[in-house]
Amino acid sequence: MKLSFHSYKGGTGKTNLVGNAATYLVNKGYKVCMIDMDLAGPGLYSLFNLKPNKTLTDYFTKKCSEKDMLYHIGNKELYLIPSSATEEDVIRFFTSPAKAKENILQLIAYLEDECHFDHILFDCSAGILKSSLLIMNIADFVIVVSTLDKQDIDGTYVMNEVAHKLNCKPHVLFNRIPENKIKGMASIIQDFGERLGFDVLELMSYNETMANTWSRNILMDSNPDSTYCVEVSKLLESII
Numbered sequence: 001m002k003l004s005f006h007s008y009k010g011g012t013g014k015t016n017l018v019g020n021a022a023t024y025l026v027n028k029g030y031k032v033c034m035i036d037m038d039l040a041g042p043g044l045y046s047l048f049n050l051k052p053n054k055t056l057t058d059y060f061t062k063k064c065s066e067k068d069m070l071y072h073i074g075n076k077e078l079y080l081i082p083s084s085a086t087e088e089d090v091i092r093f094f095t096s097p098a099k100a101k102e103n104i105l106q107l108i109a110y111l112e113d114e115c116h117f118d119h120i121l122f123d124c125s126a127g128i129l130k131s132s133l134l135i136m137n138i139a140d141f142v143i144v145v146s147t148l149d150k151q152d153i154d155g156t157y158v159m160n161e162v163a164h165k166l167n168c169k170p171h172v173l174f175n176r177i178p179e180n181k182i183k184g185m186a187s188i189i190q191d192f193g194e195r196l197g198f199d200v201l202e203l204m205s206y207n208e209t210m211a212n213t214w215s216r217n218i219l220m221d222s223n224p225d226s227t228y229c230v231e232v233s234k235l236l237e238s239i240i
């Protein structure tokens with residue numbers, strides 16, 4: 001399954017969600033590849049303590065092969081294709097969005113047909129960038145991560161509208177909701193989502209244990225019983 005994570009604003013929790021969701025799936029026995037599509041602010045390499053010398057940028061500029069930028073993480077079937085913060089958007093490497101789509105589909109075909117990955121998770125740039133819309137168009141399940149911040153919700157609404165025009169129906173995941181408010185807010189957010197035309201997924205609470213990792217470890221490894229991990233597990237079970 002191709003699963004993608006997007007947001008309008010940065011800092012909504014995409015990168016940590018990708019890292020923890022991928023770890024959850026790998027622990028369940030799947031072979032999983034994470035792709036860092038966030039060229040404006042790549043973070044997965046840092047979350048997994050990787051010092052890559054070849055990245056997606058090298059691959060798209062024909063400086064390396066698929067194999068060279070595919071890094072094995074840990075001792076299970078988890079892999080990462082990192083990016084380096086050198087460009088604004090992946091699309092800039094191609095003469096047209098159609099060419100970009102063709103190349104990304106070629107990479108996905110390699111990962112699915114030759115490497116036999118069960119799941120590919122995309123960590124996309126914040127904002128309504130061409131690469132983010134392109135991945136929305138290609139993915140099987142699209143998640144836009146938002147907080148309850150008004151700027152975020154307004155932007156998520158615009159993003160959702162643009163996605164619908166591209167025939168993509170994203171699911172909105174609200175993250176970082178104060179734990180003592182989550183029960184009371186569930187039905188309000190669901191109603192609100194319906195009125196705005198969002199398909200709202202599980203709500204995820206603000207979790208102190210998660211916040212205190214400061215992206216220095218994968219909670220799914222260090223503390224799988226934490227509320228954050230229980231919520232991520234529930235989310236994944238409802239998707240796959």
Ligand SMILES: Nc1ncnc2c1ncn2[C@@H]1O[C@H](COP(=O)(O)OP(=O)(O)O)[C@@H](O)[C@H]1O
Pocket residue numbers: 007009010011012013014015016017043175176204205206207208210211212213214215228
């Ligand atoms: N549910 C949560 N509760 C508390 N802190 C969170 C939660 N989700 C993410 N964070 C924290 O928010 C910060 C930004 O997360 P990150 O995954 O880098 O966001 P993004 O990739 O969307 O910019 C990180 O420090 C992370 O630990």
Ligand SMILES: [Mg+2]
Pocket residue numbers: 014015016038041042043123
């Ligand atoms: Mg990020």
